[in-house]
């Protein structure tokens with residue numbers, strides 16, 4: 001055997017012996033759960049639980065959950081009341097992915113309160129995965145979504161304060177994207193992710209949240225994962241896809257989140273000055289999470305309980 005062929009064969013064997021297939025993971029049935037980012041995950045989970053109780057599936061619950069902070073003007077990192085870009089425009093990013101591997105996404109969407117629902121319409125009503133900007137807005141209107149001004153007085157005031165300081169480059173201060181991961185009673189997985197992105201970003205900036213594989217990824221055989229934090233770094237490492245693939249390789253959900261973050265930490269000489277957190281559900285109902293620094297809260301609803309959990313950063 002030529003050396004190259006030998007290497008190919010041995011690498012193939014090494015990888016295939018550690019890969020996990022659906023047969024190796026017992027599916028968590030009749031024990032639905034919802035895992036969401038940050039404390040706005042608690043009311044999001046509540047809404048998702050109601051949908052599950054009424055017979056909705058994982059996708060229905062993830063969308064319903066994500067819509068709660070989107071509609072909440074006090075949630076300044078999502079939807080209505082989200083902090084604007086440097087020019088004062090609220091521009092929104094969102095995506096959804098279901099248990100059949102279908103995905104929909106909108107980016108740089110303006111004047112529509114529920115980008116997550118528009119993303120779901122893109123998934124269900126079009127042949128596309130992603131619509132952006134004016135095209136996404138026109139599509140939303142054609143689907144019956146109402147237009148409205150999303151900049152609240154409070155967010156406008158915060159933006160005006162920021163302008164006075166005239167900071168050259170905005171530090172990534174807000175990192176409160178809502179990501180909702182759901183496993184329904186049939187064991188099926190789905191997720192939603194929605195954000196107004198980096199506060200005072202350059203006009204036109206799009207983060208990780210609408211990018212399938214970065215802000216969110218669902219593989220119904222293995223698990224699902226979602227991100228919050230500095231989107232640029234999540235995009236460069238295809239973060240959520242990486243977390244799911246690491247679970248496929250045998251990492252438990254927390255170890256998978258940590259390893260995905262390790263790659264970012266390493267790329268920043270062990271000391272990144274920004275936050276990223278991942279959440280993950282494995283098909284057997286195990287959940288995991290990790291964040292780079294400081295702390296991170298996730299909301300977990302399982303059985304009767306819907307609780308906030310705090311984890312510490314890795315560095």
Ligand code: ASP
Pocket residue numbers: 174175176177195196197198206207208209227228229230231232
């Ligand atoms: N990940 C989002 C973005 O970069 C925002 C965040 O969670 O901070 O747009």
